[in-house]
């Protein structure tokens with residue numbers, strides 16, 4: 137666990153924000169409570185065969201009812217910030233128009249409780265759970281989605297801006313598109329090479345419209361959260377180098393380029409061919425809005441080769457000496473340093489937060505008492521993963537990156553989408569049968585990292 141460098145070298149900048157992240161549908165449960173409307177995930181998870189074991193978000197971590205207990209736990213862990221998402225269909229059950237005040241009140245109470253405990257809220261407007269009523273109107277395939285999303289954002293800004301000072305429009309537009317519209321593994325479960333570019337582009341239009349709406353109302357900060365997975369060539373062949381360019385453009389440049397540069401990488405037309413539309417300049421003018429920060433979600437890298445695959449014609453090469461998590465992701469901390477310096481080099485000195493980083497390793501379903509009689513969950517592999525990745529962030533800061541904070545994914549074990557409850561990312565263990573929370577060893581360790589501003593690393 138100890139790093140070779142002097143612990144003093146590991147101190148992070150003053151004011152570095154240490155926290156944890158979750159998402160509404162993954163932890164809240166009670167998806168239809170108090171006047172909420174169904175989301176695409178309520179619908180998708182209740183469609184037979186769409187999720188492992190038919191797992192749904194009907195209960196999850198019961199956070200909708202246990203939110204005060206969970207804030208108390210965050211306080212005990214010493215968290216300085218908490219990144220969460222709002223369920224759009226709790227606020228606007230039909231997606232637009234009528235506001236459900238009870239839904240708004242839930243998030244208002246949560247924010248007030250966080251602030252009362254000295255924890256800064258970071259609010260994500262969209263973490264994958266579009267109101268089903270809007271999916272019925274075409275969802276992200278309908279160009280009106282930009283207006284729908286801006287309207288929703290405006291409702292939230294008017295209700296919470298000032299108490300919430302860091303806003304995020306979208307979480308991981310790549311996953312939303314690749315999972316929900318190309319491969320169909322995520323809601324709404326479409327599989328179309330023609331729909332994916334349209335959904336992706338409309339997501340970015342909606343992002344731009346929500347930022348524009350914020351600039352008219354808001355007085356604080358707003359940004360975009362993207363997942364970045366750096367690509368490394370399997371060999372020095374020209375074919376693998378080309379495969380890396382395709383994979384990198386598709387997963388990493390496809391969202392930050394329009395948001396920050398107002399363009400798409402040329403490889404996307406090569407990848408999608410006739411399925412890649414021509415977009416009007418006005419769309420790029422909408423998408424490219426000044427952002428106060430970028431949130432980077434990092435988990436792993438991929439060693440990439442030329443291969444026959446749909447639609448990228450790339451493959452991932454498993455590393456014989458690699459360590460892999462329960463989700464099959466290689467543990468590669470250097471990839472985080474490389475990612476952060478890549479963002480800086482390509483897009484300039486924009487402030488960044490690591491808005492998600494963590495790992496699923498096996499944890500038992502029940503936290504057993506140790507010799508002291510206290511429930512305990514030993515998770516050395518997760519501690520090692522976090523220690524190495526937080527160290528990688530420090531390396532990026534030393535290399536000149538303006539990194540403002542780190543949100544571990546996740547606060548709680550939770551619903552890992554189509555994988556159900558089979559993957560545990562939490563630093564806090566959840567017994568889904570009893571809803572008992574038990575801080576894992578990684579949580580206890582993370583508390584010390586926070587208290588020492590990284591020196592404990």
Ligand SMILES: OC[C@H]1NNC[C@@H](O)[C@@H]1O
Pocket residue numbers: 159162308433492545551552561
């Ligand atoms: O797969 C782990 C996480 N990745 N980013 C989005 C989150 O919703 C996931 O749980």
